[in-house]
Amino acid sequence: MAEMEHPWSIEEQCFAAGYETVCGADEAGAGPLAGPVYAAAVILPRGLVIDGLNDSKTLTEKKREALFEIIRAEAEDYCVAWVEAEEIDGIDILNARMKAMQLAIDGLKKRPDFALIDGNRDRGSLCAITAPHETVVGGDGKSASIAAASILAKVSRDRFVTEVLDKEYPLYQFAKHKGYGTKLHYAMLDAYGPCPAHRRSFLKKWERGRP
Numbered sequence: 001m002a003e004m005e006h007p008w009s010i011e012e013q014c015f016a017a018g019y020e021t022v023c024g025a026d027e028a029g030a031g032p033l034a035g036p037v038y039a040a041a042v043i044l045p046r047g048l049v050i051d052g053l054n055d056s057k058t059l060t061e062k063k064r065e066a067l068f069e070i071i072r073a074e075a076e077d078y079c080v081a082w083v084e085a086e087e088i089d090g091i092d093i094l095n096a097r098m099k100a101m102q103l104a105i106d107g108l109k110k111r112p113d114f115a116l117i118d119g120n121r122d123r124g125s126l127c128a129i130t131a132p133h134e135t136v137v138g139g140d141g142k143s144a145s146i147a148a149a150s151i152l153a154k155v156s157r158d159r160f161v162t163e164v165l166d167k168e169y170p171l172y173q174f175a176k177h178k179g180y181g182t183k184l185h186y187a188m189l190d191a192y193g194p195c196p197a198h199r200r201s202f203l204k205k206w207e208r209g210r211p
Contacts (some may be wrong), residue, residue, distance in 0.1 A: 023112040024145025025101045028153035036082040039100035040152035043076040053141035056154040068155040069149035079107030089201045095124035
């Protein structure tokens with residue numbers, strides 16, 4: 001790590017526009033059949049370069065785990081938030097994603113002047129990003145703070161699924177598939193039916209196909 005001009009310029013553009021404190025926000029776990037959707041918001045020191053920082057989806061699990069600790073140690077501030085499966089069923093996944101990201105932004109101890117939001121959506125029918133913000137398509141590959149948020153959200157969710165849900169509901173082998181709709185996961189659903197951690201709104205097609 002070194003203090004130098006970051007090769008990604010989005011944050012610098014925000015600083016040039018007069019914003020002093022900029023956070024990046026991203027979510028993880030929108031697609032799985034079970035478990036919460038997680039989000040993180042991260043404020044990085046201006047000019048900080050973290051070697052290997054990139055979109056969490058492009059990194060190995062080992063690299064994400066290593067960067068997770070570095071980000072938590074080096075960030076000016078960060079917050080991780082989540083919305084549970086039951087609430088996802090109640091408000092839908094788009095609203096849950098927006099709620100989780102806004103919760104993460106609200107949970108920062110240092111109030112950001114501006115937020116960079118990964119993706120092209122900033123609102124659902126019920127929940128929206130209310131902080132001053134800009135959406136950035138592919139932001140986890142363009143913004144250092146969004147990339148950092150993507151890693152915190154992804155690792156936090158994976159740890160919850162493997163360390164909590166897997167132990168709470170061992171029949172479903174959550175540690176192996178992280179709640180995603182794999183062949184193994186569907187086989188466990190066929191054998192045992194859904195558990196309280198499942199998103200029932202994600203299982204309608206599966207339910208229709210049951211004998």
